[in-house]
Amino acid sequence: MDADEIEALEIELLLEGLARRHGYDFRRYTPAHLRRQIRSVLLQERLKTVSQLQDRLLHHPEWLPRFVARLSIGVTGMFRDPYFYRRIREEVVPLLRTYPFVRIWVAGCSTGEEAYSLAIVLAEEGLLGRARLYGTDLSDVVLARARRGVVPLTSMRAYTEAYQAAGGGEDFSRYYVADHRNARLVAELRESVVFFQHNLVSDDVFNEFQLVLCRNVMIYFERPLRDRVHDLLHRSLVPFGVLGLGMRESIDFTPLASEYGPLAPRARLYRRRS
Secondary structure, three states: OOHHHHHHHHHHHHHHHHHHHHOOOOOOEOHHHHHHHHHHHHHHHOOOOHHHHHHHHHHOHHHHHHHHHHHHOOOOOOOOOHHHHHHHHHHHHHHHOOOOOEEEEEEOOOOOHHHHHHHHHHHHOOOHHHEEEEEEEOOHHHHHHHHHOEEEHHHHHHHHHHHHHOOOOOOHHHHEEEOOOEEEEOHHHHOOEEEEEOOOOOOOOOOOEEEEEEOOOHHHEOHHHHHHHHHHHHHHEEEEEEEEEOOOOOOOOOOOHHHEEEEEHHHOEEEEOO
16 A cells, blocks of 8 residues: 555544544545545644544544534635625525514534624614524534634724625624724624534434525535435425525535525525425
8 A cells, every 4th residue: 555545544444433433424525625634633733644643533532622623614704705695685685574583594604704794684684683593513613613703803804895795885893893803793693693513414404494504515525415415404494495505516416406496596595496
């Protein structure tokens, strides 16, 4: 075996051990994503081999939360893909107004920026008072960060520009309180989102929703797992509910493609047919 083959074997054994020892199943994630993230962990923790990492994860459980967080944190930001949020305002909000109460699920919410962006849209559209947002992720570490609602102050200029491009018409600074390092989102936003752990690989439906967002999460999954998650999302939507995917994702060529109609296909927004 060459070095790459040995590493692949070590990763396979690591994933099997995590699933059996701790119940975290990453075996159906894409190999390239796993290899990239695991190599990053090795570099950060100054470990030479995957086998050394496996030893720590199996015998020292205190290592586990940090490792799971590393595999969970994706690219995120407030009002990322502004066109998507503009279409939420123009296409989805009118549908949400027809419900007496609105439930929204942001699956794979990472550190919470997407859920908070959506809360801002709902507040400006007069819907936040009769809505409840749920943000879920695999990692308790990233969920703890999401609950705090704190982002680096250095990010706020880019977030402000994205907010304006997404159709926001207020002074964005009204939504946070800043100190010399960080910006903390106001209580109205933080209290509108319930963050808790949910595993898309193994957990099931936990409520019915008018809107479900699962954006840039399934790009890390192999095909069988993507199909499993699409089934979960479909069963979580009320009839005629709306599904939002990432800009690199599509409902096309999935087993449930015929169950949706296009709402704003360029923004990857689809409406369940019944």
